[in-house]
Amino acid sequence: MKWSMLAAAAAAFVSLGASEALAGRDLDQIKQRNTLRCGVQGPSNPGFGVPDSQGRWSGFNVEVCRAIAITIFGDPNRVEFVPVTTQSRFPALSAGEVDVLSNNTTWTLTRDSNVNRFNQPAITFYDGQAIMVPRRLNVTSARQLNGATVCVQPGTTTELNLADFFRANNLRFTPVVIADLDELRRAYDSGRCDVFTNDFAALAAQRTLLTRPADHVILPERLSKEPLAVTIRQGDEELTNIVAWTTFALIDAEELGITQANVEQIATTSTNPVVRRLLGVEGNMGESLGAARPDYVRQIIRTFGNYGEMFERHLGTSTPLGLERGMNNIWTRGGLLYAPPAR
Amino acid sequence: MSLSVLRGPARGYLIQAALLVALVATGMWLWSNAEANMAARGLRFGFGFLDRSAGIPIGESLIPYTPADTYRQALTVGLLNTLRVAIIGCILATVLGVVLGLARLSTNPMLRSLTGGYIEVIRNTPLVLQLVFWHAVMLQMPSVRQALNPLPGVFLSQRGLKIPALMADPALYAFLAALAAGAIGWWVLLRRERARQVETGERRPTILPGLAMLLGFPALSIAAGFVPRVEWPEMAGFNFEGGLALSPEFFALLVGLVVYTAAFVAEIVRSGIQSVHRGQWEAARALGLPGGRIMRLVILPQALRVIIPPMTSQYLNLTKNSSLAVVIGYPDLVSVANTSINQTGQAIEVITIFMTIYLAMSLVTSALMNWYNARVALMER
Numbered sequence: 001m002k003w004s005m006l007a008a009a010a011a012a013f014v015s016l017g018a019s020e021a022l023a024g025r026d027l028d029q030i031k032q033r034n035t036l037r038c039g040v041q042g043p044s045n046p047g048f049g050v051p052d053s054q055g056r057w058s059g060f061n062v063e064v065c066r067a068i069a070i071t072i073f074g075d076p077n078r079v080e081f082v083p084v085t086t087q088s089r090f091p092a093l094s095a096g097e098v099d100v101l102s103n104n105t106t107w108t109l110t111r112d113s114n115v116n117r118f119n120q121p122a123i124t125f126y127d128g129q130a131i132m133v134p135r136r137l138n139v140t141s142a143r144q145l146n147g148a149t150v151c152v153q154p155g156t157t158t159e160l161n162l163a164d165f166f167r168a169n170n171l172r173f174t175p176v177v178i179a180d181l182d183e184l185r186r187a188y189d190s191g192r193c194d195v196f197t198n199d200f201a202a203l204a205a206q207r208t209l210l211t212r213p214a215d216h217v218i219l220p221e222r223l224s225k226e227p228l229a230v231t232i233r234q235g236d237e238e239l240t241n242i243v244a245w246t247t248f249a250l251i252d253a254e255e256l257g258i259t260q261a262n263v264e265q266i267a268t269t270s271t272n273p274v275v276r277r278l279l280g281v282e283g284n285m286g287e288s289l290g291a292a293r294p295d296y297v298r299q300i301i302r303t304f305g306n307y308g309e310m311f312e313r314h315l316g317t318s319t320p321l322g323l324e325r326g327m328n329n330i331w332t333r334g335g336l337l338y339a340p341p342a343r
Numbered sequence: 344m345s346l347s348v349l350r351g352p353a354r355g356y357l358i359q360a361a362l363l364v365a366l367v368a369t370g371m372w373l374w375s376n377a378e379a380n381m382a383a384r385g386l387r388f389g390f391g392f393l394d395r396s397a398g399i400p401i402g403e404s405l406i407p408y409t410p411a412d413t414y415r416q417a418l419t420v421g422l423l424n425t426l427r428v429a430i431i432g433c434i435l436a437t438v439l440g441v442v443l444g445l446a447r448l449s450t451n452p453m454l455r456s457l458t459g460g461y462i463e464v465i466r467n468t469p470l471v472l473q474l475v476f477w478h479a480v481m482l483q484m485p486s487v488r489q490a491l492n493p494l495p496g497v498f499l500s501q502r503g504l505k506i507p508a509l510m511a512d513p514a515l516y517a518f519l520a521a522l523a524a525g526a527i528g529w530w531v532l533l534r535r536e537r538a539r540q541v542e543t544g545e546r547r548p549t550i551l552p553g554l555a556m557l558l559g560f561p562a563l564s565i566a567a568g569f570v571p572r573v574e575w576p577e578m579a580g581f582n583f584e585g586g587l588a589l590s591p592e593f594f595a596l597l598v599g600l601v602v603y604t605a606a607f608v609a610e611i612v613r614s615g616i617q618s619v620h621r622g623q624w625e626a627a628r629a630l631g632l633p634g635g636r637i638m639r640l641v642i643l644p645q646a647l648r649v650i651i652p653p654m655t656s657q658y659l660n661l662t663k664n665s666s667l668a669v670v671i672g673y674p675d676l677v678s679v680a681n682t683s684i685n686q687t688g689q690a691i692e693v694i695t696i697f698m699t700i701y702l703a704m705s706l707v708t709s710a711l712m713n714w715y716n717a718r719v720a721l722m723e724r
Contacts (some may be wrong), residue, residue, distance in 0.1 A: 087681050091690055094386075116688040117386065138582075148581040149502065152400070154678070155685030163400045163410035173584070176592070178672035184473075187672070190482040192501050192591065194581045237601070309488040 010092035026236040027072070027290070031097050038065035039098035042083025043182055046205040047321045048104060048312045050079075057081045060314040061102040064124055064230060064247070067300045068100065074292035076303050087155040087179050090116055094131055094235060101231040106157045106204060109320065111231070119236075120229035122246035126327035126336050128222030130200040131163050132207060135215050137194065142221045151184050151193035155175070161224040162197055181195040185209060196207045199226045201315065201323060208320040226240045238290050248339035249297045252278055253329050255339070261306035267298055278342050285342060308339065393418075394688045399682050403590050408485060414683050418693075421679030422700060423522060428593065428675065429662040429704070432600045436661060437654075438607020439601060447448045447613045458609065465606035471667055474599040478671040479714050481591035487582060496575045498583060503594060505576040508587040517569035521560040528560070529553035592673035596665065602662045607653065615650035647719045656711035666701075676700060 011112040030036050040061055066076035084099050089105065092098050096118070104127070105111070107120040120162040133139045142165070152159050154177045166173050176193050178184040186195040189210050199204065207213045230243050253259075256275055258266055267279045277283040280295035287294060289338065304310055308330075315323045330336025375531045381388060393589040397417040398410050404420040405427060405613040409540030446458040465473070480500055485491055490500035509515050529549075536549050619642050668675040684690045 024478065087685050090685060090688065094688075094690070110686075110688075146580060147584065156683040159682070160398045160686070163398055167410065167721075173400070176401045176672055177400070177402060177674060178676070179669060179681070183671070186479075187482060191486040192482055308381065335583075 022107050022221065024238045026099060027239040027242070028235060029096075030072060032240070034073070035071045035080045035148040036065065036070075036100065037080050037082055037098045038062075039082050039084040039089055039092055039101040039103055040065070041103045041181070042085055043180070044083075045104070045181070045202060046208055047201070047319060047323075048205065051083075053083075058314075060310055061070050061104065061124070063304045063310050063314075064250075065100065065102045067250065067304060067331065068230075068243060068246050070241050070300050070303065071289070071291045071296045074296065074299065085179050085181075086153045090155075090207070093118065093231065094232075095297055099232065101241075104199060104203075104228045105231045106199075107227045107229040108157060117234045119234045120230050121239050121249035123227045123229045124247055125201065125228040127201050127226040127228055129158050129197060129226055130203050130222060130274075131219045132188075132196045132198075132216050133189075133194060133219065135217050139219065142219055142223065143171070143197060145173065145294040147173070149174045149176060149192070150195040150197055151176050151178070151188040151246075151299050152197050153184060157224065157226065158198055165223045170250060181206070185230065197223070199228070201321070204321045204323060231247065241289055242291070242323045245342070246300070249278065249300060250304075250307040251337045251339040252342055253297065255309040255332065256339075258301055258306060260303075260309055261296055261303060263301040267295075274341075275306075276285055283343075296303040345601055359383075360449055369628075381691070386688065386691075389689075390411045390692055392683075392689050392692070395687075397678065397683065397686070399679070400687065401679065402672075403588075403593065406671055416685065417679050417683065418676065418696065421610060421674060424674055424679075425662075425668075425676040426704075428596055428600065428665050428668070428673070431659050432604070432665065435601045436598070436604035436608055436657070439605035440657075441612050443589055443605055444611035444612025447609055448616060462606045462609055465603055466610075470603050471598065471670055473603055474595060474667055474671055477595040477599045477602075478592070481595045484591070488578075490583075494585070496573075498576060501591060502582060502588075503591045505583045505586050505591075507576065508574045510572045510574050510587070512572065514569040515571040517564050518571045520559055521569075522557070522566035525557035525560040527639045528556040532556070533609040553573070590673070592668070592671050595666050595671055596673045596675075600661050600664060603664070604657055607657050607660075611653045611657065612646075615646035618649045623720040644719070648716075651712060651716040651719060655709055655716075657710050658712065662704055662708065663701060 034286060039109070040057060040059075044050045047059055048061045049057055051057050056162075062081065065079050065081070069079045070076050072201065073076075082092065083105060084092050084098065084101070089101055089112075091105060093101055101308050102124070104125070106127075107123060108260070110116060111118050112120050112229075131142050131145070133145075139145065145166075150162060152162055152175055159175075159177070160172075173195075176184075176187055178187060185196070185206050186192060196206065196216075201224065203218055207216055208220070210216060230247065232239055254261075256272075256278065258275065260280070263279070266275060267281055270276060270279075270281075273282070275281075277285055279298045279301075280286050284293070284294065287295050289296075293299070307311070308325075311323075311325065311328060312318065315321050317324065325333075325335060327336045329337060331338040357594070378388070393415040394413050396411055397414045399417055400410050401408055401420050402525075403424065405423045406420060408416060408420050437704075443458050446454050447462070449455050470509055481503070484499060484501045485498045487502045488496040490502075490505075492498055498505040509518075520675060530595065532553055533549055535548055538650075540546055574585045576583040578584075623645065624637060627641040632640065665675055666677040669678045669681065676697055680693045684693045687693070
């Protein structure tokens with residue numbers, strides 16, 4: 001953690017070039033390098049991004065990066081995954097160690113604005129901060145937690161929300177702040193903390209890794225809004241567009257009923273102009289976006305399916321995480337996923 | 344003419360000047376580069392963020408702190424936490440190291456090989472690993488509800504050690520003043536007796552009258568009605584309330600640093616003692632001095648000259664190694680600084696701050712040790 005921070009500072013001191021901000025600079029670099037460097041949560045976050053024994057990553061956030069690689073290169077494998085922690089992610093992005101962060105980073109004003117100079121083009125997951133406690137404590141509401149010891153990751157919005165929540169409710173707490181998620185979970189699992197707080201989905205993922213997952217409950221309150229967005233550096237409009245419209249394509253495909261199984265058939269038989277434009281059968285959307293090929297959406301859906309299929313495969317009720325769609329459903333089904341029209 | 348300049352004393356100045364120019368130029372190049380890169384990324388250099396509310400919670404603090412306080416205060420809390428572990432760590436590592444160093448020279452083969460084994464194992468494994476180990480040991484303690492209670496008011500659990508605390512009020516200050524008076528009295532007595540011994544050659548025991556002053560003065564203050572009040576830790580809700588707490592993170596870090604550094608100190612002490620010629624031992628014995636006083640009056644003063652300089656580096660190492668606290672979650676300077684960087688984006692400023700602080704701490708430690716070294720060196724006859 002500390003090392004990458006220092007490396008970032010050192011890089012800021014030493015790195016030459018990059019002295020003029022041209023639009024498309026980051027995208028040019030990615031294309032020159034022929035790989036997209038994608039920051040994911042290290043060491044791992046079940047459901048969102050986990051490396052296997054060969055070091056090959058899989059998970060929801062991982063597929064988002066691979067989908068972006070399809071748009072840029074027409075190839076889901078031209079991605080290099082770089083594990084980052086909550087503390088090392090921003091220096092890594094600022095210093096150019098990674099091109100995009102797909103690691104459950106919350107979209108906030110300071111991050112999006114002049115302070116960090118990042119850009120968060122599209123929300124990939126709607127989350128909210130939750131609190132997990134051992135069942136035997138018989139706690140039913142976060143307001144009963146006066147005096148509790150809380151395990152939390154440093155450098156997160158979670159850490160700040162936690163302080164705000166306890167301050168707003170006039171409660172006291174003792175934080176135990178450890179950057180490494182595995183070490184933090186062990187501290188909670190062993191009883192060092194009464195409470196483990198994180199975004200709900202991440203907490204559900206961590207619960208699966210506890211010694212006895214069934215002995216722990218996640219309280220119903222949400223301490224905050226956590227819109228998780230892919231994060232890039234500010235100043236590259238073309239990359240911004242690619243990230244945004246790749247995400248929107250996944251959402252659009254689900255809304256239009258296009259799935260991994262039927263995408264080819266729909267592309268050849270559909271007469272719906274909206275579908276035909278999205279799948280690159282007609283119009284020139286791929287070209288306007290600067291995608292590698294006109295039918296990039298068709299390739300993405302063929303490889304990973306639509307948003308709903310990705311969700312169910314990694315996070316849904318049939319997985320160990322067992323998440324309901326909830327807010328992460330298409331707007332027509334009561335969720336918040338709403339993509340601007342692709343035309 | 345030019346050749347004579349190159350040969351004369353001016354040559355040294357020329358080289359120095361060239362080096363200085365090169366150094367300044369490198370510094371300026373680094374600075375302008377950092378500035379250009381920051382400008383390219385739209386970052387503005389400045390320390391204005393120090394006065395903004397930090398919002399970050401910190402688990403333990405020697406001064407009152409809430410998340411509503413500023414980054415300046417948050418970093419101060421981190422600095423004090425670093426100083427606390429570094430100062431206590433240096434003292435304990437010295438004590439343990441000297442004991443181990445002496446044990447390593449013992450005539451008892453069992454003791455000698457045991458300490459030898461300890462030193463080799465500890466010196467040859469990474470400190471980070473040892474810290475994680477000690478942290479894991481702390482987490483194996485009983486849970487807070489089943490806390491061990493070896494003495495009344497003392498509780499040991501995963502949440503660390505809880506002991507009764509003395510409440511800060513006038514009675515405590517009076518008590519502490521009396522204690523200090525006792526200590527000063529003892530010191531004055533020692534000096535007087537030393538002078539007397541030089542004059543007359545007669546040695547009189549100082550321990551009993553000294554102890555009487557150290558304990559008697561506070562006893563008098565209590566008798567005068569200045570009874571310090573004790574705050575007992577009590578189980579309330581989730582945790583113990585009241586009393587003094589030592590967190591498991593602090594404990595793990597302190598134990599890890601002390602155990603690790605003591606192994607190096609032990610070797611320094613051993614080599615220092617072995618550097619004193621055998622003849623010194625023999626001469627002292629021939630004078631009829633007992634073993635303890637040979638060590639204290641003859642060997643150690645000479646060994647210290649060899650021991651002090653490498654000890655300085657060990658103190659510096661311990662202080663700097665304390666930044667590994669981030670691994671186990673002790674809120675030291677680096678840990679708080681890392682979080683501040685994350686929340687403000689002011690990486691260069693915060694890293695400049697903590698580099699300056701570490702440099703200052705190291706320079707102060709070196710200065711103190713050099714002063715002590717000079718004092719010890721003067722005793723050479």
